[in-house]
Each structure stands twice: as C-alpha cells, then as structure tokens.
Amino acid sequence: MSFLLNHYRQGSLRHLSLSKEACHTQIMSMLGEEEGNMRCVAQFEVGYTGYLDHELRVTGPLPEFAREPVQLIAAYRAMASARAFDRKAINLQRTGQLGTFASCLGEEAIAVAVGLAMRPEDVLLPMYRHHGAYLSRGVRMAELLAYWGGDERGMDFQSVREDFAVAVPIATQAPHAVGVGYAFKYRKEPRVAVCLLGDGATSKGDFYEAINAAGVWELPVVFVVANNLWAISVPRTLQSRAQTLAQKAIAAGFEGEQVDGNDYIAVRDRLDQALQRARSGQGPCLIEALTYRMGDHTTADDSRRYRDAEEVEAWQRRDPLDRLRGYLLQSGAWSEADEEALQVECQEAADQAAQLYLERPLQPPASMFDYLYERLPRAYAEQRKALADPNDV
Amino acid sequence: MPEMTLVGGVNAALAYEMAADDRVLVFGEDIGVNGGVFRATEGLQQRFGPERVIDTPLAEGLIAGMAVGLAAQGLRPVAEIQFMGFSYPTLDQLISHASRLRNRTRGRLSCPMVLRAPFGGGIHAPEHHSESTEALYAHIPGLRVVIPSSPARAYGLLLAAIRDPDPVVFLEPKRIYRLTKQEVADDGEAMPLDVCFVVRDGTDITLVTWGAMIHETLQAAEQLAKEGISAEVIDVATLRPLDTETILESVAKTGRCVIIHEAPRSGGFGAEIAAVVAEHGLLNLLAPVARVTGYDTIMPLLKLEQHFLPSVERIMDTVHKTMEFA
Ligand SMILES: Cc1ncc(C[n+]2csc(CCOP(=O)(O)OP(=O)(O)O)c2C)c(N)n1
Ligand SMILES: [Mg+2]
Numbered sequence A: 001m002s003f004l005l006n007h008y009r010q011g012s013l014r015h016l017s018l019s020k021e022a023c024h025t026q027i028m029s030m031l032g033e034e035e036g037n038m039r040c041v042a043q044f045e046v047g048y049t050g051y052l053d054h055e056l057r058v059t060g061p062l063p064e065f066a067r068e069p070v071q072l073i074a075a076y077r078a079m080a081s082a083r084a085f086d087r088k089a090i091n092l093q094r095t096g097q098l099g100t101f102a103s104c105l106g107e108e109a110i111a112v113a114v115g116l117a118m119r120p121e122d123v124l125l126p127m128y129r130h131h132g133a134y135l136s137r138g139v140r141m142a143e144l145l146a147y148w149g150g151d152e153r154g155m156d157f158q159s160v161r162e163d164f165a166v167a168v169p170i171a172t173q174a175p176h177a178v179g180v181g182y183a184f185k186y187r188k189e190p191r192v193a194v195c196l197l198g199d200g201a202t203s204k205g206d207f208y209e210a211i212n213a214a215g216v217w218e219l220p221v222v223f224v225v226a227n228n229l230w231a232i233s234v235p236r237t238l239q240s241r242a243q244t245l246a247q248k249a250i251a252a253g254f255e256g257e258q259v260d261g262n263d264y265i266a267v268r269d270r271l272d273q274a275l276q277r278a279r280s281g282q283g284p285c286l287i288e289a290l291t292y293r294m295g296d297h298t299t300a301d302d303s304r305r306y307r308d309a310e311e312v313e314a315w316q317r318r319d320p321l322d323r324l325r326g327y328l329l330q331s332g333a334w335s336e337a338d339e340e341a342l343q344v345e346c347q348e349a350a351d352q353a354a355q356l357y358l359e360r361p362l363q364p365p366a367s368m369f370d371y372l373y374e375r376l377p378r379a380y381a382e383q384r385k386a387l388a389d390p391n392d393v
Numbered sequence B: 001m002p003e004m005t006l007v008g009g010v011n012a013a014l015a016y017e018m019a020a021d022d023r024v025l026v027f028g029e030d031i032g033v034n035g036g037v038f039r040a041t042e043g044l045q046q047r048f049g050p051e052r053v054i055d056t057p058l059a060e061g062l063i064a065g066m067a068v069g070l071a072a073q074g075l076r077p078v079a080e081i082q083f084m085g086f087s088y089p090t091l092d093q094l095i096s097h098a099s100r101l102r103n104r105t106r107g108r109l110s111c112p113m114v115l116r117a118p119f120g121g122g123i124h125a126p127e128h129h130s131e132s133t134e135a136l137y138a139h140i141p142g143l144r145v146v147i148p149s150s151p152a153r154a155y156g157l158l159l160a161a162i163r164d165p166d167p168v169v170f171l172e173p174k175r176i177y178r179l180t181k182q183e184v185a186d187d188g189e190a191m192p193l194d195v196c197f198v199v200r201d202g203t204d205i206t207l208v209t210w211g212a213m214i215h216e217t218l219q220a221a222e223q224l225a226k227e228g229i230s231a232e233v234i235d236v237a238t239l240r241p242l243d244t245e246t247i248l249e250s251v252a253k254t255g256r257c258v259i260i261h262e263a264p265r266s267g268g269f270g271a272e273i274a275a276v277v278a279e280h281g282l283l284n285l286l287a288p289v290a291r292v293t294g295y296d297t298i299m300p301l302l303k304l305e306q307h308f309l310p311s312v313e314r315i316m317d318t319v320h321k322t323m324e325f326a
Helices: A020-031 A069-094 A108-117 A131-136 A141-148 A173-186 A205-216 A264-279 A309-316 A320-330 A336-359 A378-387 B006-020 B044-048 B060-072 B089-098 B134-138 B151-163 B213-226 B244-254 B269-284 B312-324
Strands: A123-125 A193-198 A221-227 A256-260 A285-290 B024-028 B053-055 B076-080 B114-119 B144-146 B168-173 B197-200 B205-209 B231-235 B238-240 B257-264 B290-294
Touching: A069 A108, A069 A131, A069 A141, A069 A264, A069 A320, A069 A336, A108 A131, A108 A193, A108 A221, A108 A264, A108 A320, A123 A173, A131 A141, A141 A336, A173 A193, A173 A205, A173 A221, A173 B060, A205 A221, A205 B060, A221 A264, A256 A264, A264 A285, A264 A320, A320 A336, B006 B024, B006 B044, B006 B151, B006 B168, B024 B060, B044 B053, B060 B076, B060 B089, B076 B151, B089 B114, B089 B134, B114 B151, B134 B144, B134 B168, B134 B238, B134 B269, B144 B151, B151 B168, B197 B213, B205 B213, B205 B244, B205 B312, B213 B231, B213 B257, B213 B312, B231 B244, B244 B257, B244 B269, B257 B269, B257 B312, B269 B290, B290 B312
Parallel strands: A123 A193, A193 A221, A221 A285, A256 A285, B024 B053, B024 B076, B076 B114, B114 B168, B144 B168, B205 B231, B205 B257, B257 B290
Antiparallel strands: B144 B238, B197 B231
C-alpha cells in the first residue's frame, strides 16, 4: 500500500492516476497519525511513455532515432511484413494447410520493436504470439509456418540459433530467461535476454519467481509484458487487482514501467533504454506494453462469445500500423505509392514462404525418436524400428 | 584411496567436476554457505565462489527453469532440490521443457542439466520428506532418471550425469547417505549410465531393486545364501532408459524374479520391469514375477513408516514363496 503511482519524469511520461500531491495526501491519511506510529518507509512510481497518439499527435520531443524517417520506415516495413505473414497464416489455417495459429494482429509494434531493438547476440524468449519479433531477428517465415503447420523443424532456425522456441505453457519461459541472463552475467558477456509474456502470464508463479530472481542477481533480462487486455476470454481486470502490471517489478526490486504498446516509437525508445541498462550491468527491467488483441485468441477461438464488437472497433482506431503509417505520410516520408509497392512486396514474400513451407518434404515418422537424446539409447531401438523405413536401419 | 559415504561421493563428484570444468554451476536452496541440508555441497562455495555455488531464492520451479536456461546456453547446471517432496513444481519444467528442448528444436538447443534430489523414507523426517515418486520422473521420455546406491556409484554416476548431453534427474537415497563407507578413487572416472549393475551374482533367483532398498535386498541375499538359495542382486541404477538386457539375462539364468522398491506398488517402476520380463522373458520363468513394495497408501508419518517400507523379512517371505512355486 505504499505505492505512489505517479510519473512526471521527462517529456512524454504521463500521469497514471493521481497527482503526486493527491497521492501523497491519500497515503499519508492512510499511514498517518490515525495509525499510531506508522511511517512511510518506501514509495514508488510507475511511469508511462507515449510519443505518438492515435490521432497522430506528437506528445513530446521525439527520441533521437525517430527524428529521421529511416528507422521508422524500416520498422513500418517490418510491421507490414509481420501482418502479411499473419494474414497468410490464417488463410492457410482456414484452408486446412496449417494447424491452430495464434495471430499477432494489433501487437506488431511490440513484436517488431523487440526484434529490432535486440542485437543478434541477445537471446529472445518469446511466447507464441509475437511472430514479428522472430521475423525481424532474421527467422524465416517458412520456418515459423513449418512450426505452426506441425513440423518440429520449424524451430530449428537457421539464424539466431540461441533464441528460444516459443513457450506454449504460459510463463514457463520466464525462469529460462533467468538462466540465460545468469549465463551472460557469469561469462561477463554484454548480452541481454528478452522475455516476452502476456498479461495472463503475470498471474503465474513462474513469472513472479523469475522476476524475483532476476532482481536478486541483477541479471541482464528485460521482461516485456504485452498487455493485450485479454487472456483468451478472461479480461485484464480479472487477472489482477493491481493498478498496473508494471508495478509487479517493484516487488522484485527493479523498475517497471508502462508504455503505449501501439506506438512503435515509444516501445522502441523504452526498450532501447532498458536494453542499454541491462547490457551495461544495471540489471533487469519490466516493460508493460499496453495494447489490444485485435483478433481471436487463436484460429480455434471465437471472441464474439466474450467481448463486445464496440471494444474491438475502438481499438481498431488505435491500430499500430495505421498510426506509424499515418505519421510517415503526414511527415512526407511515405507516399501512397510506397504503400502500394510495400503491400505487393509483403504479399509476395508471404506467398513465397507459404510455397516453401508447403513444398518441403515431410520428416520420416521415425524422426520422432531422433532428437530425444543426443544418441538414442538402446532401450528405444526396438520402438523406433516400428516406425523406421525398413531400408534405413 | 579416500573412504567415502554416499553423500561424500556426491560431494566429491561435484567438487571434481567443478574444478575440471568451469561450465559447471551448482545451485539450490541453502546449498552455499550451509553446504546443503544434507551437506552434499559442503565446502563448494568456499572453494568455487558464490557465482558458481549459488543460494537461490526459495522457488523450485525457478530452480528447474533456470537450469534449462543455463543448459541451453551451454553451461552445465547442477540444481539441488532440497527434498523430493518439494520437487513437484519442477515437473512442469522437466516435462514441458528440459525433456523436449532438443526434440522441439531438432537439436538446435539442448539441455545438459542435472536435477538432484534426496528421496525415500526411513530417516524419521516430517511429512512430505519421505516419499519415493521416482516413477513420475521415469515416465518422461527425453529424461534420464539415475539413482545411485553406493558411494562409488554416487561418485561415478553423478560425474556421468553432469557430463551427459541430456537432462538427468539424479535421485539420492538419503537413508543410506551415511550408512556405509567405501574406498573410492577420486580420479574423475565416470560410471556408465543406462546400464544396470549386477551387485551380487547368483543362480536361483533375481532380485531387482534400486536406491536405499539395495541395503535390505543384499541383507536378504546374505540370509538366503545361508539357506542354500543363491540370489542375484541387480541395482537398476538408471530407470530411464532401462537396461532390459541385464535384467532379462539374469532372469533367463535364474528363472525367478522379485522386484523390490519403496514406492507404492500400483504404477510403480516395478510394474514396468515386471512387464518387460513378461513380454520378453516369460518362457524362462519358473514362477510368477513378484513385487515387494510400499503399500498403495499415503506414506505414513514416522511412527508407522517401518511398516510401510519393505523389510528384509518381507523380501525373504516373497522369495520363499517364489522359490516354492511349483
Ligand atoms: C500454463 C498454461 N495454462 C493455460 C494455457 C492455455 N492458454 C493458452 S493461451 C492462454 C491465455 C494467455 O493469455 P496472455 O498471457 O494474456 O497472452 P495472450 O494470449 O493474450 O497473448 C491460455 C489460458 C497454457 N497455454 N498454459
Ligand atoms: Mg493477453
């Protein structure tokens, strides 16, 4: 209860709830003379950053990288590409050519900012939704399609070979990030582990255990919570009574902050800062990126059962791609012709990836034995024979 | 050669491998300054420093999960869970990640970790400190489950487990941690995983066991010898993957098989061994395979635990019935 939720750092860090004074007064009235000798021994704040709002208003001096269009255009292209991938994957699923798929629609700013802010030697520990993070780190679309199409080889990336495979059991990747961060720190390598989680994940023990340990050991780990307001059908409000998810980091002894997750500039800026601090030995950070899951939870879900169309429509006006494109168009760095060309390019890339995925020969059935252990123990030989091609012993 | 207890063998193996390989990190609850509640890690933090011998926060899921992260990064994590009864949060990480990291990345990532935990009854411990749930772990493809039953095997098998490129659950029979001493050369020589050890040769009956029950089983074999019954005793040592050949060979020779374990009977690992003998050794059998096990009950508290744990008498009794089977 000693939270002073307030914010007022520089430029575009904004209010969360109460003014500093109001908050202080409230806390003092709770802590004050009425309760005998109790004093305030700790107080905290949670910042919020946004630069570009959904009406394309710039709300503060832009960070360095966003003052020139080059990087913003690259980011926009990556976001458009991620969305084209998403569209393609859903089409493949609908036509029976892919398994159940989790769409990233609406969360591309977070995914791409993570992918582009990280260095190649950093390690990503993602959940299952933010395909754009992998893609902008160099993982190929055909690889991701393979995984979602039911082929383990999809997670055998040809690039970023130390990145983790998607974590399906919620929040179980958070303790892995602690191990990876510990390895970096132990070997004195200037690398960072970036762990992507959802709002639902922050209710799990794994999450709490991991942030707690990352705090204790001051590990180079950045936890990014993509708070899309839903965990399948359970809304954020039923996930936690905490005013922000970011403040959970405070209990673990390090900074947590909120960022407008649909504002690429804001997500990227705060990630850059967090990564830089982690890389230089200043420990972990938690960034809660506020966003919205614009699509169904997965292709197996029907979100009309549990949420109103108006809510979805309201968030469609906050679409991260529209926002960045709008800003680039407005500033003259992008044109309708550029946009048309980009859409064609993205579509072609996704089509090509699908082609590659669909044409790849299947794994032989006996391969299910071949990666259980480095060398298959004798005890498994008999079972493997049942699936093996008789010509291949 | 130094004389070692079983827990001393664990300690010596950890120390040897930490000195030989700076990728080895040891961590868990109270394992640093305190040297672990059973002193398995005694002296290691003083010798190798707190970066390599790490007191973790009290969180078993974290301990297992961070081992996965460290292992994927090419380190050799050796995690300690204070008691098997508190290891169940690790099952999620073992099943969902450690056992399948190699498979689900088609070999891109792997998980050379060891998860150590003391297990079993008979030390008058509080509730939750005496169970034997090794079958839970032995059911998981992609893992190795290794149980030493002598100081030499604790030393040699733990070295092998740390050096193994895949995840190993290493369960230590705490009742015999200090029961016997044995001369063990601290020479870094590992023992083979994935094989059973014939610890006593015999011709009339095969007694198959692991962990602390090796003690009662050997005592029974001794008494049987006086009665003129020659019992062969097999220490399974690695439950998964199971070395069926050693067991089947022995049964082919003796024609009789009794399996002894502390854990409850139904679905215990003895059932797997009995099934293997039935599938592949039926025609060699002169009597039905029999089991001497804990009961299908909750492990009783200490006042009743001696009634739960298989005794020398119960083993003898079952052996007699098996020998007398027409
Ligand atoms: C441990 C666990 N429990 C339940 C599930 C089933 N499940 C899959 S996704 C999901 C919701 C996750 O919500 P959140 O963390 O907010 O991520 P989002 O899907 O919204 O991106 C659930 C309950 C699971 N995968 N893992
Ligand atoms: Mg969510």
